[in-house]
Amino acid sequence: MGKDEFKKKLLTIIEKQSNVVIKPEEFTTPLPELGIDSLHAVMIANDLEEIFDVIIDDREIKKFINVNSIVDYFEEKYMD
Amino acid sequence: MSSQKSFFDLFIPQERKDIFAPLNDFNEYLKSSIAAKEYAYRRTLQTPTSSKIQVAEFGQMIMMGSNNYLDFANNPQVVAAAKKALEGYGYGSGSVALLGGTFELHRKLETSIANFYQREHAAVFPTGYSANVGTISALVQEGDLILMDMYAHASLVDGATLSGATVKFFQHNDIKHLEKTLTRLRDKFGGVLIVTDGVFSMDGDVCVLPDLLSIKQKYNARLLIDEAHAIGIIGKEGRGTEEYFNRIGEVDIITGTLSKAPAGIGGYVTGSSKMVEYVRHFASSYIFSTSLPPPVVGGLIEVFHILETDLSHKAKLEHNIERFAGKLRSLGFNIGETITAIIPIIIGDEPRTKTMAKEMAEAGIFCSAVVFPAVSKTQSRLRISLMSSHTDKEIDRVLELLEQLGRKHGVI
Structure with missing residues (x-):
C-alpha cells in the first residue's frame, strides 16, 4: 500500500473513531486541536492494527502528532 | 525567538542540537502564566x-x-507516634533497605500493611510512584504484554515503559475493549499483566474488579491494582477495592501509596510472600533507594492502627461526600461517576475552568484546575478532594460559591 492510499484509509478510520473530518490543509495541525484526544488515538491505533495486521505499542501514540506524522510513522515502520 | 508557544506545543518533540533548546520557550510560557495569575502550582502553605x-x-x-x-x-496520635520514633530511632535510615536501612519499624509497618490487606507479605518503597515503577518493571519483561486502563496513573505507565513489554491501553473501565484486545493479541505474547487503578485519581470512580478478575482467569493473565486513592476510603472497613466488591484475596498484586489517606510518604506492594520477595530483590527503585525515615514509619504504623480500630474518620468523610456530591448533583453539575472523596467538577473548556479556579482561590477556597494534557480538552475540571475534618459549614460555604460561579459561567 502506498502513502496516499494509506492516508485515505487513515482519514476514514479517524472519522469513524472521532467523527472528525480532516481537510488537507489540516494535515499538519496537532490532533488535539482538531478535537482528537488520546482516547480516540488509542482506538485509531487499534483499527490500524486490525487492518494492517501489525502491533502498535500504545506508548508510540505520542508520535501521532498530526495526520502526516502518523503516515510517516507507518511508512518508516511498515511500508516497503 | 519564536512566537510564544502553548503548553501543548511544549510537549511536541522538536529537532535540536542542544537539550536546553526548549528552556526559553517554557520560561516564556511560565512567566506569562504567572503574570496572568493563571499559574496555580506550588502555593506555599504556612x-x-x-x-x-x-x-x-x-x-x-x-x-x-x-x-x-x-x-x-x-492527627495528634500519628504525630505523637512519629515523635516517639524520631526520639527512638533518629531522623534518617542511613541506607537502602536491603543493606543497613531496615529497622524493626520497617518490618512492623510491612506486617501492618500485609495484615490490612489479608496478604502474606508486603514491601515498603520510598514513594507510591517508585512502588509502581519498581513492581511492574521487576515482574514484567520484553515479550510480555501489559494491558492498562487508559486512566491509570502515570507511575503505572512509567513502570510499563521501563519493563520493556508491549503496552496496550483499553478504554476506561471498558471490559469489552479489554477482552477484544486480549482475543486479538493474547497468543502473540508470553506473560500478560492487566493494570488498573482501584479508585481513579482524576474521576473518583472505581475499577470494574469482578469483570477484571473473570478476564484475568479466562486469559491466563495477572492483575495489578493500584490502591492509592482506595486505601482507607472504600470498602466496609476501608480496606479498598477488593473489600468494596467483597473479593478479598483475589487480586495478584496490590500496590499503593502511603501518602494519601495514610498521609505520610512511601509506597507498598503486597501479595504472596514469593511475589513480594521477588519484587524486593529485582525492583531497582527499591534496591537503590534509601529506606523511609523512622519518624515517617512510626507515624504510618499508628495510621494502620487507627485504620484497623477506628472507623469514625471514614464515617465522617462519607457524611461529607454524601452532603457535597449530593448537592452538586442536585444543582446540575457534572461530577461523573465518583463515589469517593475525589469530586471532579467537569466544566468542559479550559478558559472557564481556569477562571473558576482563580475565583475560588480569591474567595479563599484551595482547589485544583485540571486541564489538558492531564485530561482531554473537553474534560477540563475543578478537582475537589474532601476530607473527614471538613465541617458542614465549610462544605456549605464551598457549595454556595460553586453554585454562584457555576451560574455565572453557564456551567449549570
Whole structure:
C-alpha cells in the first residue's frame, strides 16, 4: 500500500473513531486541536492494527502528532 | 525567538542540537502564566495541612485540594507516634533497605500493611510512584504484554515503559475493549499483566474488579491494582477495592501509596510472600533507594492502627461526600461517576475552568484546575478532594460559591 492510499484509509478510520473530518490543509495541525484526544488515538491505533495486521505499542501514540506524522510513522515502520 | 508557544506545543518533540533548546520557550510560557495569575502550582502553605490552612499571599483558605482525606497528616496520635520514633530511632535510615536501612519499624509497618490487606507479605518503597515503577518493571519483561486502563496513573505507565513489554491501553473501565484486545493479541505474547487503578485519581470512580478478575482467569493473565486513592476510603472497613466488591484475596498484586489517606510518604506492594520477595530483590527503585525515615514509619504504623480500630474518620468523610456530591448533583453539575472523596467538577473548556479556579482561590477556597494534557480538552475540571475534618459549614460555604460561579459561567 502506498502513502496516499494509506492516508485515505487513515482519514476514514479517524472519522469513524472521532467523527472528525480532516481537510488537507489540516494535515499538519496537532490532533488535539482538531478535537482528537488520546482516547480516540488509542482506538485509531487499534483499527490500524486490525487492518494492517501489525502491533502498535500504545506508548508510540505520542508520535501521532498530526495526520502526516502518523503516515510517516507507518511508512518508516511498515511500508516497503 | 519564536512566537510564544502553548503548553501543548511544549510537549511536541522538536529537532535540536542542544537539550536546553526548549528552556526559553517554557520560561516564556511560565512567566506569562504567572503574570496572568493563571499559574496555580506550588502555593506555599504556612501551617500543617488540614481542612483549614494558611497560604502565603492568600491568607486563610479552606483546603479542598489535598489527598489527606482522613486528616491523618496532623492527627495528634500519628504525630505523637512519629515523635516517639524520631526520639527512638533518629531522623534518617542511613541506607537502602536491603543493606543497613531496615529497622524493626520497617518490618512492623510491612506486617501492618500485609495484615490490612489479608496478604502474606508486603514491601515498603520510598514513594507510591517508585512502588509502581519498581513492581511492574521487576515482574514484567520484553515479550510480555501489559494491558492498562487508559486512566491509570502515570507511575503505572512509567513502570510499563521501563519493563520493556508491549503496552496496550483499553478504554476506561471498558471490559469489552479489554477482552477484544486480549482475543486479538493474547497468543502473540508470553506473560500478560492487566493494570488498573482501584479508585481513579482524576474521576473518583472505581475499577470494574469482578469483570477484571473473570478476564484475568479466562486469559491466563495477572492483575495489578493500584490502591492509592482506595486505601482507607472504600470498602466496609476501608480496606479498598477488593473489600468494596467483597473479593478479598483475589487480586495478584496490590500496590499503593502511603501518602494519601495514610498521609505520610512511601509506597507498598503486597501479595504472596514469593511475589513480594521477588519484587524486593529485582525492583531497582527499591534496591537503590534509601529506606523511609523512622519518624515517617512510626507515624504510618499508628495510621494502620487507627485504620484497623477506628472507623469514625471514614464515617465522617462519607457524611461529607454524601452532603457535597449530593448537592452538586442536585444543582446540575457534572461530577461523573465518583463515589469517593475525589469530586471532579467537569466544566468542559479550559478558559472557564481556569477562571473558576482563580475565583475560588480569591474567595479563599484551595482547589485544583485540571486541564489538558492531564485530561482531554473537553474534560477540563475543578478537582475537589474532601476530607473527614471538613465541617458542614465549610462544605456549605464551598457549595454556595460553586453554585454562584457555576451560574455565572453557564456551567449549570
